[in-house]
Amino acid sequence: MNYTYTVEGITCSGCEAKVKDDLSKVEHITKVDISKENNQAVIIMSQHVKLETLQKALGGKNSKYQISLPNSKPTSEIKAESCCSSDKGESTTHQHNHSNEAGKYYCPMRCEGDKTYDKAGDCPVCGMDLVKEPTSNQITQYTCPMHPEIVEDEPGSCPICGMDLVPMEPSDSEDNKTYERLWHKMKIAMLFTIPIFIISMSDMIPNNPLYQIMELEYWNWIQFAFTLPVVFYACWMFFERAWKSIVNWNLNMFTLIGIGTGVAFLFSIVGMLFPEVFPAQFKTENGTVHLYFEATAVVLTLVLLGQLLEAKAHSRTSGAIKELLKLAPKEATVVVDGVEKVISIHNIKKDDILRVKPGEKIPVDGKITEGTSTIDESMITGEPIPVDKKEEDKVSAGTINGTKSFLMIAEKVGSETLLSQIVQMVSDASRSRAPIQNLVDKVAKYFVPIVVVISVITFIVWWQFGPEPKLVYGFVNAIAVLIIACPCALGLATPMSVMVGVGKGAKLGVLIKNAEAIEKMDKIDVLITDKTGTITEGKPSVEKIVVKDGDEKDVLGKIASLNQSSEHPLATAVVNFAKTKEVAFSNVADFDSVTGKGVKGSINQELILLGNKSLMEQEGVADFSAIEKEVIAEQQLGKTVSYIASNNKVVGFITITDAIKKTSVEAITELKKQGVEVIMITGDNENTAKAVAAELNLTDFKAGFLPQDKLQYIKDLQAQGKVVAMAGDGINDAPALAQADIGIAMGTGTDVAIESAKITLVKGDLQGIVKAKNLSHAVMRNIKQNLFFAFIYNVVGIPIAAGVLFPILGILLSPMIAALAMSFSSVSVIANALRLRTIKI
Structure with missing residues (x-):
């Protein structure tokens, strides 16, 4: 079991080595990794070790090294004296920075595939906010509802008032923190942008009442002052990202935003301070230069609004993983010598006897040793009907007990449980890249440079052939071209659909190993299926x-x-x-x-x-x-x-x-309707295979096939140009599962078969293949819709921003409208991907 802690007081490599050595000596700890850069300790334990035990190993409560959970409240400041300095050396004050909660972070656009980062921040390629990966290994602590200062590692009673301790809810998720940070900046931006916009738009009012209060020159200074908090506080991160993108030559959306708004802002400052350097085309009747403080502030605020909406939407795309994580209970009842005791789920060990009461969630994987019940397994298998369970039957973590109590023996705990493996598989698949993404990458590589060139051409064309004031038209339209272009909509089109689709599949009991499997599953035209345990019950x-x-x-x-x-x-x-x-x-x-x-x-x-x-x-x-x-x-x-x-x-x-599964006939009929040939390959004899094939109305069957025969048959089909899926559950199916374009393992089968497959059906039912086929079709259709929206948006939007409609319809696109359109383009792509959550498969 892996656990992540915060360790305060590490100031040098010597400290790092000492903490690692001290913790490694603790019983049940098998490995310790320390990072002094982010004050983090990742500890692998054979069974959970109490926090107080870890602190004792580091020297107790008064030690300079203080270990705590990532989500716990900050400790008071600790005087941390470097172990490399003399006793008389200066001591330094260290306080843990909780802005970067320990964990893994990834780019929502998958710019670097499945690469993750240890800290929150911006993607070095596209500049977008990194998203925190949901994790299931957070340790629960317990507190008193009356005395919140009481914090314990295990359930019990409050030493002050005697009340039962309750599990502490984890602090706000990283998604919420990002959203709250952006919302705070959004309020600041709006506070200053709205007055700037009103001042600027007052020019459209006859006998502008504002000019009766002050002259335009002074209002320009007020606009400048109000723009400063927007540029240098609320939206300064956009300029930082733009600068990084240029320095690293990873040109992205923020490159365009930074150039466009930066040029407008600097132009306005120079125009306000040195109006004499500009030609008459840039000046008003009063001799002042047309300034673009309002365009700068409004564009940046609208881009910030887009980021705010994206942050809210991102939290919903990973909702499936978060819902899976919530399935695991925080506590369990262990029975020792006939005495029941409530313990943290992290303290459960293999072979523990657990009592599961009516309505409780099953804490770990195991089997019933005493009693019977009905179990709601819908959260794992996708099937709504409760399953009857008796002694010796297997039960899985996260499923819900019915109205009876029973005893069970813990067989798989921590990361070994089916629920943990599902969470990990869904998380990994969500961060994988579909082959169709390669097309997007090629386009995105040249997108930003092309947009910059188009912007320059726009300025030159308006300057040479536009109406007066030519320079003003050219300047404004060139900025509009930069602002409206949105490479993010292209980049988000595929990964958002994949993430939501993989989560949807997990709810249906269809576990998808990677995005490539989704794309290929939609293209299959031949399904090879084993007989025993696949078409049949597998309980001969x-x-x-x-x-x-x-x-x-x-x-x-x-x-x-x-x-x-x-x-x-x-x-x-x-x-x-x-x-x-x-x-x-x-x-x-x-x-x-x-x-x-x-x-x-x-x-x-x-x-x-x-x-x-x-x-x-x-x-x-x-x-x-x-x-x-x-x-x-x-x-x-x-x-x-x-x-x-x-x-x-x-x-x-x-x-x-071995009885044929009731759903096999329905599933095979549906697959054949979708144009998929269903061929049964079995090691059984010709007569038995023929009887089963006739009952199921299969396209074809092959009998007496050894593992190498199955493998060769699939190769022969692939040589004919067929896209082949193989469904099986045994060790002898593993080579064929690996060779097939899509290997589909029954979750009821062997670990070898599941490891060799790209899709696993938790329930081990052919009906799951129909679900997988329908899901892959829905995801690929959704991806194509997103790509269409993103491509058509840029193909139509950029020319309009450049002014191609002006000679015909007299229509121009202001940078502010362009910013609004750009911001909502990415949000529309995410919103379309979220539709996958509600489709019926």
Whole structure:
């Protein structure tokens, strides 16, 4: 489990080494990383260690090194004396800066792919505010509702009043902090911009009443004074970003904003102080120069408004991850020697026995050891109907217990739980790049330089061919071109849709590994699917055993003993069946699992074989005539039949059934309607495969395929130009899942299969493939809509700002209107992406 803390008092490399060494000695701590630049400690623990234990390791409460949670209140200032100085050296005062909360930050435009940063700030490429990645490893502390100064690491009672301590809510999220910071600046900007706008627009009033109070020259000075807080406080960050973009040559939206408003502001200052240097075209009837303080202030304020609205919208795009994080409870009830105790979820260890009461969230992954209940798993699987659970059944963290109480054993805790893995997968996928983004990157690379060139051309054309005052027209329209261009709308088009789409998929039980999977899933025209555990329930059971030569119980005991060493679901079915018959198990020597064929081994020097016809032929078993007709009859009913041989002689067979999932028929029918060929590939025999294919009305089927056969078949389809998806759940499916354009793993399957796949279906149901296909189509359509809005906005907006409509309709676009349009272009792209949250899949 990874935890992040703030450590105050680290002033040099020596301090850094000492803190790391002291913390590393604490029991249950396996690794410590210290960063003196941001006073941060990232600690990996095998089980959670109390904060007071960590502080004690650093020297106690009076130590110069004070460790705390990132969200806790700032401690009082600490006199931190550098360990590298002498006792008489000067001491320095250090107080932790809480403006940058520990965590990971990323650019919403994915300028550098999945790169993250340790601190909040601006993207070095596009200049946008970095967004904090939601995290699930924050440690909960507890406080008294009557005495908030009481803060403890574990639940309990208040030492002052005796009231139960309650979990502390985390401080405002980084999204809210960004929004509040921008809103504060927005209020300052509006406070000064509105008077500037009124003063400027008063020129349109006959017999301007303001001029009766003061002359224009003095009003210009007031406009200048009011513009200063807007430029140098509320919106100074835009100029900083513009400067960085030019220095680093990562030209972006802020390059254009900075140049446009900066030129207008400087022009106005020079015009106010030295009007004599300007030609008559720039002057009013009174001899003063036309100033653009109002354009500067209004444009910057409108850009700030756009940033404010984007910050609000960004918090909603990652809403799915935040909702998943809220699923995890803060507390759990552990049972020790029959005594129940409420503990923090972070203190749960593997093999702990937990009591889950009615209506509570299940704290970790595990299985029920006592009792029964119904569990609402909709937050994990997307299915609204509660699931009945009994002893030995698995339960997952974040799901909600029904009306009964039960005991469970903790099997996976912390980052190992399914919920934590889902959160991590959704977070990683949200930051991945879709191939379609490459087109946008190529356009964006040349976008800003082209806009600057167009702006210069606009000025020259108006200067040479425009009406009087030519220079004024050229100046204003050149600025409008710079302001209206919006590379951010292009940059946000793809990642916003991907983020919302991935979150939507998680709610539906469709876990998408990366954005490339979304794009490819929309293009698939062939679905290859395994049979056992994919089309069928994956819970095979023995229907009967037929023994032609020997004692039935003895033969069953031998094949069950053989299957104890196999991981295959069919083997489990045989073992479970044998246990119900209370047969004796034997020791097996020379066990061998023959992939795609069966198993073999020696019991008391007797060679036992259990498998399909291929295994029998491989081992030299020749005589099938006595039972072959019976076997074929069972296979034609869709059942799996394994031959049993002893010392190279067939002695009988065992029939295993695995029910077809009710949703398989519906899912396959829907996929075929969408033009997807559905082909079943199985290691089972021809007769069984044919019966299943007929029941499901499959496009085609292939029987008796080994893992290498599945792999080769997919390669052959891809060579024909097909886009192939492969759905499977077993180890033998892993090579084919990796080779397919889209590997789809059943969440009920093996970890190897899930690791090899690009999409995982939590419920392990073919209906999830239909959801994944529909979701990918909706996301790609949304991306194309966003790209259309962004491209058409710039293609239409820039020429209008340059003045192409003026000769025909007499229409010009002021820089202020251009700024308003630019600000809302990015917001419109995000708003369109957010529509994905409400679509029906």
